Amino acid sequence: MSSVTRMMSMVLSLQIITAFFFITATVSSSDSSQPGGFTMDLIQHRSKSNSSSFRRSNIDNQLRATPYADVAFDTYEYLMKLQIGTPPVEIEAILDTGSEVVWTQCLPCINCFNQSSPIFDPSKSSTYKKIRCTTPDQSCDYDVVYGDKSYSIGSFVSETVSIKSTSGQSYVMPETIIGCSHNNSAFKTSGSGIVGLNWKPLSLISQMGKHMLGAISYCFSPEGTSNINFGSNAIVSGEGTVTTPMFKKKEGPGLYYLNLDAVSVEKTRIETLGTPFHASDGNIVIDSGSTLTTLPASYCSLVREAVEKFVEAERVTSKDGTLCYKTNTMDVFPVITMHFTGGADLVLGKTNTYMAVNGGDICLAIICGPTIPLPGGVDAIFGNRAQNNFLVGYDDSSRLFSFKPTDCGVKQDIPRDSVSAASFLQFNITFVLFIYVLSLIRL
Known part of the structure; x- marks a missing residue:
């Protein structure tokens, strides 16, 4: 040359x-602040709660608590860390696909519950902005009531929200609309608020924008580390993955519906066809903020009868009629499978469907709801206890749910954040x- x-x-x-x-x-x-996908760890909070007061999250009081009062179930909440304001203040809030508003307790606080971290002080944030609405005083207030009659009252504001992924990358959301709550009641949590993740405009995933594809997935562990994925990291695939259609209904605005075709108790299959519970456009709401699974009373009684025929242990009498037995082993209970439309058959583990309560008894963790559908047409909930050890994907663009049996307590091979992967390339x-x-x- x-x-x-x-x-x-x-x-x-x-x-x-x-x-x-x-x-x-x-x-x-x-x-750098707008990756196409990222993953972050969640914090599990567990506490005792009567079956009449476990939190079934849903805005506008569309649900109400069950009449059960004398069985103390464990309540599971999965908390997500967010950083609010400038300089950022870290908070922990309940992950909730059953509601819309992202809110945290703010000073001044008229009526606030105890939280482990300091309450957010808007006066110390340079990015805090009040939002003006078309009301006589131009205030932009909100009033959210949840299924157990807990509530949050405050004002909508614009604030910077940052989320730190497992790789250390920060996802920054300037001018995000959140609720600054000054009046709360009936919350029993170590967190400071709620992260609404339904499909309505003010939810966290909706405010993330189109580059996140409206996609989330999470893996809840009964013990150990749980995580949540957004955007391209939220894709659920591989051996064992099943999918079922996602439905959205006017009667339950913002909620994610699945269609339950049948429930099997061991080899006894109980069809919804021929019962008032049967539908083809969604008959059960999936909710990360609710612990227990609820079925409408008439159909639930058929499931309970099948369990009763299988179990030979001594039955424990409870005032509320909860199905409980005096036993210290899960081995006496049948395996329950939920059959969703499209061939998505979820074989649930014993810990998904049965819970130790009251210091020794074991009860069916499927609650029978009221005989009349609740406001909003909701009379069935697929709770987070039944979702444990499944990688659960919500894909709004394809209108599909995905489920993959996964040991969620074991660290998975999590995809790199999009920005980190691009930098590596x-x-x-x-x-x-x-x-x-x-x-x-x-x-």
Whole structure:
């Protein structure tokens, strides 16, 4: 190679590298806070609660508590860490696919519950902005009532919300609409609020924008680490994955519906067909904020009867009629399978469907609801206890739910954040080009 040719090759290579650095720097600076997908760990909070007061989250009081009062079930809540304001203040809030509003307790607090972290002080945040609404005093207030009659009252505000992924990358959401709550009641949580994740406009996933594809997935562990995935990281695939259609209904705005075709108790299959519970456009709401699964009374009684025929242990009498037995082993109970439309058959583990209560008895963790459908047409809930050890995906673009049996307490091979993966690729390409230039110089 002549010296002129070699020099031209070197100049061309340097121009390529310079252009590459310019392009990647531009991409990194514009997208660093907007990855196409990321993953973060969740915190599990567990407490005792009467079956009449477990929190079944749903806005506008569409649900009400069951009449059961004398069985103390464990309540499971999965908390998500968020950073609010500038400078950022870290909070922990309940993950809730059954509601819309993202809110945290704020000063001044008229009526606040105890939380483990300091209450957010808007006066110390430079990015806090009040929102004006078309009301006489231009205030923009909200009043959210949940299924157990707990409530949050406050004002909608604009604030910066940051989420730190497991890789350490921060996902920053400037001018996010959140609820600043000044009056709350009946919450029993170590967190400071709720992260609404339904499909309505003010939920967290909706405010993340189209680049997150409206996609979330989570893996709830009964013990150990749980996590949640957003965007491209939320794709559920691989061996054992099953899918079922997602339904949205005017009667239950914002809620995610599945269609339950049948429930099997061991080999006894109980069809919804021929019962008032049968539907083809969604008959059960999936809710990450509710612990127990609820079925309408008439259909639930058929499931209970099948369980009763199978179990030979001594029955424990309870005032509320909850199906309980005096036993210290799950082995006496039948396996329950939920059959969703499209061939999505979820074989539930014993801990998904039975719970130890009252210091020794074991009860069926499926609650029979009222005989009349609740407001909003909701009379069945698929709770987070039954979802344990499944990777559960919500894909709003395809209108599909995905379920994959997974040991959620074991660290999974989690996809890199999109930005981290892009940076890794950029480094590799740059390194190859650098080696190429060195080889030219040596020539």
